[in-house]
Amino acid sequence: MLKIKNLHASIDGKEILKGLNLEVKAGEVHAIMGPNGAGKSTLASILAGREEYEVTQGEVDFDGQDLLEKGTEDRAREGLFLAFQYPVEIPGVSNVNFLRTALNEIREYRGEQPVSAKEFMQLVKDKSAIVELDPKLASRSVNEGFSGGEKKRNEIFQMAMLDPKLSILDETDSGLDIDALRIVANGVNTLKSDKNATIVITHYQRLLDYIVPDFVHVLYNGQIVKSGPKELALELEEKGYDWIKAEFAE
Amino acid sequence: MSMQTIEKETASSANWKLDGSFVLNSSLRERAKQTLDEMSFPTTRTEAWKYTRVAKIKNASLAIAAPKSISGTFGLDADSLKFVFVNGHFSKELSSTSYPDGLKILALSQMDEAERNVLGESLSLDSNVFTTINTAYATDGLYVHVSAKMVIEPAIEIIQINDGSNVLSNLRHILRGEAFSEVKFIQHSISLAGDSNFTNVITEVAVARNAKLTIDKLQEENENCFQISQEFVDQGQDSNFTINTITLNGGLVRNDLTIEVNGQNCETHLNGAYILKGNQHVDNHTIVDHKVAHCESNELYKGVISEKATAVFNGKVFVRKDAQKINAFQSNGNVLLGNDASVNSKPELEIYADDVKCSHGSTTGQLDEEAVFYLRARGLSDASARQLMVGAFVGEVFEKIENEGVVDRIHAILSERFEWSNVN
Numbered sequence: 001m002l003k004i005k006n007l008h009a010s011i012d013g014k015e016i017l018k019g020l021n022l023e024v025k026a027g028e029v030h031a032i033m034g035p036n037g038a039g040k041s042t043l044a045s046i047l048a049g050r051e052e053y054e055v056t057q058g059e060v061d062f063d064g065q066d067l068l069e070k071g072t073e074d075r076a077r078e079g080l081f082l083a084f085q086y087p088v089e090i091p092g093v094s095n096v097n098f099l100r101t102a103l104n105e106i107r108e109y110r111g112e113q114p115v116s117a118k119e120f121m122q123l124v125k126d127k128s129a130i131v132e133l134d135p136k137l138a139s140r141s142v143n144e145g146f147s148g149g150e151k152k153r154n155e156i157f158q159m160a161m162l163d164p165k166l167s168i169l170d171e172t173d174s175g176l177d178i179d180a181l182r183i184v185a186n187g188v189n190t191l192k193s194d195k196n197a198t199i200v201i202t203h204y205q206r207l208l209d210y211i212v213p214d215f216v217h218v219l220y221n222g223q224i225v226k227s228g229p230k231e232l233a234l235e236l237e238e239k240g241y242d243w244i245k246a247e248f249a250e
Numbered sequence: 251m252s253m254q255t256i257e258k259e260t261a262s263s264a265n266w267k268l269d270g271s272f273v274l275n276s277s278l279r280e281r282a283k284q285t286l287d288e289m290s291f292p293t294t295r296t297e298a299w300k301y302t303r304v305a306k307i308k309n310a311s312l313a314i315a316a317p318k319s320i321s322g323t324f325g326l327d328a329d330s331l332k333f334v335f336v337n338g339h340f341s342k343e344l345s346s347t348s349y350p351d352g353l354k355i356l357a358l359s360q361m362d363e364a365e366r367n368v369l370g371e372s373l374s375l376d377s378n379v380f381t382t383i384n385t386a387y388a389t390d391g392l393y394v395h396v397s398a399k400m401v402i403e404p405a406i407e408i409i410q411i412n413d414g415s416n417v418l419s420n421l422r423h424i425l426r427g428e429a430f431s432e433v434k435f436i437q438h439s440i441s442l443a444g445d446s447n448f449t450n451v452i453t454e455v456a457v458a459r460n461a462k463l464t465i466d467k468l469q470e471e472n473e474n475c476f477q478i479s480q481e482f483v484d485q486g487q488d489s490n491f492t493i494n495t496i497t498l499n500g501g502l503v504r505n506d507l508t509i510e511v512n513g514q515n516c517e518t519h520l521n522g523a524y525i526l527k528g529n530q531h532v533d534n535h536t537i538v539d540h541k542v543a544h545c546e547s548n549e550l551y552k553g554v555i556s557e558k559a560t561a562v563f564n565g566k567v568f569v570r571k572d573a574q575k576i577n578a579f580q581s582n583g584n585v586l587l588g589n590d591a592s593v594n595s596k597p598e599l600e601i602y603a604d605d606v607k608c609s610h611g612s613t614t615g616q617l618d619e620e621a622v623f624y625l626r627a628r629g630l631s632d633a634s635a636r637q638l639m640v641g642a643f644v645g646e647v648f649e650k651i652e653n654e655g656v657v658d659r660i661h662a663i664l665s666e667r668f669e670w671s672n673v674n
Contacts, residue, residue, distance in 0.1 A: 072627050075627075076628055091643075093625075093639060099628070102625070102628040141642075158628060
């Protein structure tokens, strides 16, 4: 589904990704771990199409298409979803109104009929239940006045509404207490199927107790320096990142 | 607001054709004309006109037009009482002929002379040249008197149409709600094949004790037309006055609202929205003058300015000495879309009482690009994302409007003129 080959990217002339390779297949959950500053969020931003980053080398194939050629919205319409580390508050724009617009623009892109009002309301009801999000919050302004946990639940709610092929969860565990973490993880697990895939970007192992990865990758200094089964996350938790740093020092 | 006559050129020397028949009494008109001989048009050196140049109006070859009959159906609200003015003249054919009890409503030109002759005297002749021009040359206007305790169900719609080119329309409306009455107005300005027309309109409003009066004012004249619109409002005790000023088209539009709160326990609501593009210039000046205690005023103006358009907002709130326990809130927010759009916003509070709660705020900014990115990352196009955000921004003002016909028309303009497809 996703093939990243030799990806190099920089911001303000500083190279952050230095030849990153990654392949994700349908049905898989990949965790990307690594110390602060390794390039984890940069990877998420580049995949979502943030324009501040410049890709200097390499390619990203998403279901047979050149992802880097596409604008942010077209990536979303092709089925890529980024759950933001810091979800944005948008005063006055109602969550459901914007989601209906998003859903319809995605459908139009795919040559499908717009969602009916009834169908849409049912979707909101069903999907908000997955993350135990109060339907009242679903109709409020996007993230405005939401707690940290509500914001992250709202991200997963939107993910459920848009039903993406590939979801990238960028530090979704940051700022969550254990209950919220469980709810968010449960939502992600419920949405998992053999047709979609998930990339979980995290600094800590604890999220991976709830969202169990098929593969764990260690991102350090702009490259994936180590990949392994889920046990690798436990090893990182136990030993920290220093041994990685020592082994792969610049 | 005193005029500074720096220019030698007087208001009377504008190259305008001012022939016709006029509605206000002849001695008042004579005084107005004499005053005009000594007044000049404001320049940007005049404080109240610092950001708005009226040279285009002054230098236009305007003429008062003869009555003209046009065809069509007008009005935003199917159930309203409609009073249509074309180029400053009442159009009987296009207007409603029957109306509910408790209402006296007719064009100034249709009134008994004796009744009409007492009108128009209360406005100062030497403050604002456009007021004086209006007093001297008003060709018509609507007179409405709502009797005490009458609640008028249908909205009263004043439709101001300009058609043709270089037409000068001076309209003078007089709206009076007696004690315990309730009435709602729509004031809608449109151009047909309007080109370089100038509409100079004054609305004198009196809201008596315990009365409630609302005006939804929708301005959508052509991009090369001018409008200067003034409201002078006198609120009696326990009264409630609301005015929603929505400007969605028009080349040069100036709104001057002067609200004198003369009685205690009043509520005053001023909401405004302006969405501008092209070379539009829209100036909203408001004055709320709290002369007595125990009143509340709320003012919310929001604008979205794109291309080379300019918006001006100047909101003044006075709280006079002894006007204690006043709650006065004022807020103006602007979103600039594009580097050539501009806004001048100046909220002003002048407080001479010591036990009051007042606040004002002004914000001008661009859209939050992080929010635009967030929406795009969910599949919205860049245009949809921006439109959704600006729609939500000004939507707060549209939500204050109760008349569905007015709201529908606003949405139609947003979609036709501004190509907004999703309005919250």
